[in-house]
Amino acid sequence: MTQHQAQAVRTPGQSVAVECRGLTRVYGQGDSLVYAVNGLDATFRTGEFTAIMGPSGSGKSTLMHLLAGLDNPTSGEITIEGRSIIGMRDRELTTLRRDRLGFIFQSFNLVPTLTARENISLPIRLAGGQPDNGEIDMLASRLGILERLGHRPHQLSGGQQQRVAVARALITRPAVIFADEPTGALDLRTGRELLESLQSAARQRQQTVIMVTHDPAAAAFADRVLILVDGRIAHELHDVNYEAIVSTMAGVGA
Known part of the structure; x- marks a missing residue:
């Protein structure tokens, strides 16, 4: 089975959350033309x-930003839950991100005047909902920030701010969670707890998780790993383990 055929196979009864076809993102022009993403399916x-990996x-990261509607492709198609986001109006795209997508990025983007609890509940309040403090407490406890919920961002360490951003992304139970290096500012134990939370979101709550690392x-921790080289998928690994990933990435580097 070829790589393209492997990508096209869909597990019976399992719906598609996000899909892209012929996705291309070009920067520059003339001799400085760069294909950051190159006809990717x-x-x-x-x-x-x-998990999405690849050399620098x-x-x-460009692929993730395109899939999340944070950047516009040069060409190609992107659908989220069957809806094309290409040409979608800004207001409609904003509503889609608020209601159906969760983001865990390297920049925490916390509101400095709000407490950790208020930052976590902000997406729910923006959507006109009422936060469940019990659920916030349970999530904060799992991430090790329960005792810090009354503090503002400047009173938190970088790792604690990252955990607040993670809780904010998970609290709305979005259909799709985009995570860009989510463990970068975390210690080993908290990083593992975060990854286990993402695993749980996928396996128990049927949320789709797309993580760049x-x-x-x-x-x-992922179900599969896509390894990109020059804007294309060079390898797709299933039933992944640490050794297989390291071996494949070593081959990419060579």
């Missing part, structure tokens, strides 16, 4: 945890 199924400049140990 990929399918992300409901309840699937996918391979296009993994450079860390093979983090990627080993």
